[in-house]
Amino acid sequence: MKRVAGNGGAALDRTGLGLGHGRVLCEWLIDFLTSIQRAGCVAVNHRGGVGRLALVSLAVSILAGCSGEYSILDPAGPAARDQFWVWWAMFAVSMVVSVVIFALWIFTFLKKSHPQRTPREERRIALRWILGGGVALPLVSIIALLTFGVPTGKRMLPLPLPDGETAEVIEVIGHQWWWEIRYPGAEGETVVTANHLVMPAGEPVDFHLTSNDVIHAFWIPRLGGKIDMVPARDNYIRLEADYPGIFSGQCAEFCGAQHTTMQLFVEAMERDEYEAWLAARQSPPQQQxxxxxxxxxxxxxxxxxxxxxxxxxxxxxxxxxxxxxxxxxxxxxxxxxxxxxxxxxxxxxxxxxxxxxxxxxxxxxxxxxxxxxxxxxxxxxxxxxxxxxx
Structure with a gap:
């Protein structure tokens, strides 16, 4: 029943190919560090073995998020790709800040002598740190985040498409603990299914989201998101799959005891295959x-x-x-x-x-x-x- 994901053809540009190479590199690093981890287990009783094993285990755990069906670092759609670059921008800024802070911290402890300063000099130095580290740096960080984040968020809004095109509309309703999916059918009819979301690939899809009971969150990591599903309120998000394939979704807002088992099976199809599926669903199943x-x-x-x-x-x-x-x-x-x-x-x-x-x-x-x-x-x-x- 599952379909094998295609290679995307023309839908993938150089950026997409670069992301694929990055994923391969991450997977290679995971395999490499895992082999070191196994070797470290043998040397755990040797001096320093425990520390090395802990560091390698931490690195493996971090890199494990680079790939997989729920990884945001393996995007398969424009929205997810935009979020991918926002994530890396935030990561880069946080790393720069962390390196500077740790460097100053180490410098302070290693410094042999501390010059005596007058109260006026101390206040002037403190003011510089407040203005630089407490005002300028956060301001630059916020501006950089908005520069990346605002266009990313705008592209996920269901705004009018150019040349009078229209996006496919799919309604998703959250329940404890399952998904109701509704599709517009011919002549006003509506096709209804559950927990298996089918969407056309290579074109934008507008999801209309709400909840029937408590707050849920709609999230397909490799396509983009997430967005809350609130009772008696409609939220909207536009997503697109680069190519036909199978993707995984998950409720991303704690919604009760079985929150972790509220998963969504997502299948992206070519447009003609999607229309054939929709037409077949509009006819009642054959009864034997x-x-x-x-x-x-x-x-x-x-x-x-x-x-x-x-x-x-x-x-x-x-x-x-x-x-x-x-x-x-x-x-x-x-x-x-x-x-x-x-x-x-x-x-x-x-x-x-x-x-x-x-x-x-x-x-x-x-x-x-x-x-x-x-x-x-x-x-x-x-x-x-x-x-x-x-």
Missing amino acids: ERHDEAREAFVEHCAGCHRVAGLPHDIQASGPVYRGIEGPDLSDIGSRATLGAGRLAMEEGAIAYWLEHHQLLKPGNRMPAHNHIDTETLQSIGSWLETLTP
């Missing part, structure tokens, strides 16, 4: 007669909170369900990469396993335990749901 009993069981036990295209939704479900609680749309659940917003990989039998053990896999989620439903019924519902693909 051999799953009639499973569908009836779903309608009886699950349809009060979950929706499947083509089935009745606004009904009174039996059993101890939580009325008024909206669950994820399951119309295309069989095509998703994970269950429970990244908690469980999608494979044969995974949905039935989730239905039986969801409170163990993701404690505190709002779906009630299914103690009143026998195992055979849960397995039949799971098998039927696995067939629901666009």
